[in-house]
Structure formats: C-alpha cells, structure tokens
Amino acid sequence: MLSYVNVFARDIHALSRFYIDVFGFQEIAEIASPIFVGIRTGKSNIGFNAPDAYDLLQLGERKHTTGSKFLLNFDVESIEAVDRLTETAVARGATLIKPPYKTYYNWYQSVLVDIEDNVFRINHVL
Template identity: 45%
Template sequence: MTISLSFTSLLVAEPDRSVAFYADVFGLPEVASLASPHFRGLRIGPTVLGFSGPKAYELLHLTEPAPGSVGVDTFLTFEAASIEEVDELTDRATAHGATVLAPPAETYYGAWQAVLADPDGHVFRINHLRLDD
C-alpha cells in the first residue's frame, strides 16, 4: 500500500479570490480539471493546495461555524491507490478511534472518498482520484 498527501485544503469564503492570491504570490499553476463553483486548486509538487467554498461544509458533512467562531477550516487528504484501499483505510482508521463523518462514496467530481475525524477532532479525507494535470 502506498499513501501520499494528495490535497491540503483551506475552507474559504471565495475560492476564486484565494486561488488568485496564491497563484500570483507563488506562481503556482491551477489544476483546471478540478475547478468548480465550490473548489479551485493549485499544483504544488505532488500535492494540490485546495480552496473550498462554504458549500464544502455540506458536502463534507461538517457543521459550518457561526460567524465569528472557530470551526473546521483546514483538512488533509490522503491519497490511496484504489477504491478498495479507501475502504480498508477507513476501516483501519475507525478501529483506531476515528469517527466517520461521511462513509466511502463517489463524490460529484469522481473521487471515491471517506471523510473522518481523528480522535482529536481533526478532519481528514481518504481519497482515490486520478488527475490528468
């Protein structure tokens, strides 16, 4: 089994503004195949620096924080080599104390993905997605 960090994502008010800022400051190329009304991403080595809009709270089965309060705003995505590995790693994570927020299923952009919280409450995804760019 080979695992890599495929995405690190920030939950932001305006993904277009955030992607423009980081692309301009660091000269990072956009991953055009991932662009949607809810998400934009930049390539930074083998990882995508993602910017998810407010709709991500619903899509990830997370509670959106009240204005002025602190909530989930960052999450890691671990890339598995297959759908079966996503399922296996989800089972392994829950056996070690993780809580499943969204069970393994196909996303609107074609990934097979589970969303979990570790025993300290940090949110992460276990994902299988093939990117062309």
C-alpha cells in the first residue's frame, strides 16, 4: 500500500491548501509540524515538506533540483468532474497545460501545474 507521496514545497501551507480547496481533501492536523503538512486523499495521503526537510533527511545536495520530477494523478468520478475540477484548479492559481481530452488509453484527463509548478493530472477512466 502506498501510504504517502511527499512533495517538497516552498510554502507547505499554501500548497496543501491549494489541494484541499480544489479536491476537498482534509488536513491531518495531528501530524502537522513547522516543516510538514499532511492531507488525506482517500486511499493514500500527500505530505508537504518544507525545504528544511532536505537537511533533516540528509538530502541537502538535492535541494536545488529543476524540472518536473513527479506527476500526481487524481482520479474523479466523471467527465463532468474532470471539467469542473480543472476549472476550479485554474481559478485557484493552477496553470492549464493541456485542456481535458480523451487519451489513446481511453481516459478523459487534463494536465496542469499547481501554484509551485508541480505537474498533476485530473483523470476519469472511461
């Protein structure tokens, strides 16, 4: 079971709030700290680590990476939900990279980047 996907963030509060606001996730208040915010997504969780966590985890030499290093995927219940949540994400500061479309593997999805330039998709399996 995948328990967490952790994202290093410049502003853990703003970035976690973005995903809470777009998808209706809940913060896991009992594990919050000055350098970590966790949110429940359903079957797994997303953790947001402040830059100080690089040193805590002995990853200081990796602190200044560039480019997209991961892709978050969020499955939703319908085509309409993809459209609606795409609009919600953009209204909350996301950048739309590829508008909702039907893929060759029979999914309906959009591709966006969040407020810290992390790539994510909103998907519905057709």
